Amino acid sequence: MIKALGYAAKHSFSRLKPLEFERHEAGADEVEIDVLYCGVCHSDVHQAENDWGNTVYPCVPGHEIVGRVTNVGGSVSQHAVGDLVGVGCMIDSCQECSSCHAGEEQYCEGPNAFLATYNGPMKPAAMAKTGTNMYGRDNTYGGYSTSLTVKDKFVLKIPAALPVEAAAPILCAGVTTYSPLRHWKVKSGDKVGIVGLGGLGDMAVKLARAMGAEVTVFTTTKEKIAEAEKLGTRGVLQSDKDAMEALEAQFDFILSTIPEGHKVDPFIPLLKRDGSYVAVGALAQMPGYSNQQLIMGRKTLSGSSIGGIAETQEVLDFCAEHGVAPDIQIIPIQEINEAYKKVKSGDVRFRYVIDMASLKQEMADA
Known part of the structure; x- marks a missing residue:
């Protein structure tokens, strides 16, 4: 198991605070990622505060993730150690329905719909019954964390022409x-x-x-x-x-x-x-x-809901080709609660992106 640190909401009314947990090591078709940057999405605020009535706590938000591959499973051929990669809103889907076959995993018709990068499947009935954030062998905690383990099919390549930190919001916004x-x-x-x-x-x-x-x-x-x-x-x-x-x-x-x-x-x-x-x-x-x-x-x-994996890679490549990037402000993880206030009030003219070096330093100092 991999020791990890994240920032989590433990109730709808609570501030995000440090949470220690473990990630599983990469299986045959999985990739381990050292998280470098994570965008702050308005959806993160909605989810942390249970505005949609489906949040499973503790909730570690974050689905605009850029990082570097640290380990790959034996059957992984699309990604290698050292690659700069991204993870967006999904980390799995049923892979059997017509939507998944069409490359439209965001409309997965499986019993739980797609597996969100955090807070579990889009129809989290099983998780709600158990009252935990466990799905399979791992907590479904998101990118406000030091590391991530994801199926290789749901990992994107970050084009070299994109600024690393600015690539994160492209994965959702x-x-x-x-x-x-x-x-x-x-x-x-x-x-x-x-x-x-x-x-x-x-x-x-x-x-x-x-x-x-x-x-x-x-x-x-x-x-x-x-x-x-x-x-x-x-x-x-x-x-x-x-x-x-x-x-x-x-x-x-x-x-x-x-x-x-x-x-x-x-x-x-x-x-x-x-x-x-x-x-x-x-x-x-x-x-x-x-x-x-x-x-x-x-x-x-x-x-319209987000986009499929192929389409997410397509927009990354499109942005790299046309010089398109969001206006961002880099913040340390320790300022996330103040950032949430500004997102909620609309008092923000850019996309916040968390520099995860700040979280790793906090982990080292603990």
Whole structure:
């Protein structure tokens, strides 16, 4: 067994604190990873605070992980000791259903759906019954930790052209926005709206522009208009009725990155005939909308969940090729609770990334 240290929430109301635990050594098809960096996702905050009602404690968050391979199992051929690799939102799936066969593991139709990098399967009934975070022979603890052991099929290659620390958020924020842009075939010349300019919105703008789209950002915060313009896009306040009305029937595609439930009615009139409004940021219930607005323009209201393993590798390669990377701020693990407060309040203009050297030093000093 491998001694590990992580930062965990032990209750929905508690701060994240150090937690000692063990990882299992690599099996034949597994890879051991020394964690170097881990992004801080808004989903981490939701999960730690049990906003979705399915958290199993203690909960070690983190699913935007970059590290270096320290050991591989005997049947592993895609990764070698010393490789720079990434782990995103999933570490396993049933591998037998139609979604898995199609490379869409995020929609796994197995009895437990996919196995999340932390907090266990997406349908964690068995874990909830036992009251523990055990799944198989390991705790499903995430990347706010010193090490990780993962099946090689769910380990990604980090392109050399990407800044190591900036690669971490691409493994969630990147693929979560890239997947719908690709699925709805956004192309050069399309008019794309991005709702919200947080960690997801920042990546959505950069990816859509790299695909050649003309991008407009919709925000409720006046200060973010200037930020949108710095990204080479137009910014529109949702409260500006004249500006919103002037954009009716202008957009081929609108992507909502807001992490909470929100009204979609203001955006449906902005879609062209056959246009689509897709939400990726919110798992909460959304307020009602006018079905007439959809019917009269054959418009689509839809959602999208992260991306499959092949698609995650694709977005990493795309970002490396086009020079796309999130704006980040490196923090030590000891500042994670303050970072959570800023993520919750929306008082953050970048993606936090934890430097795990700070955790390893804490482990050495213990």
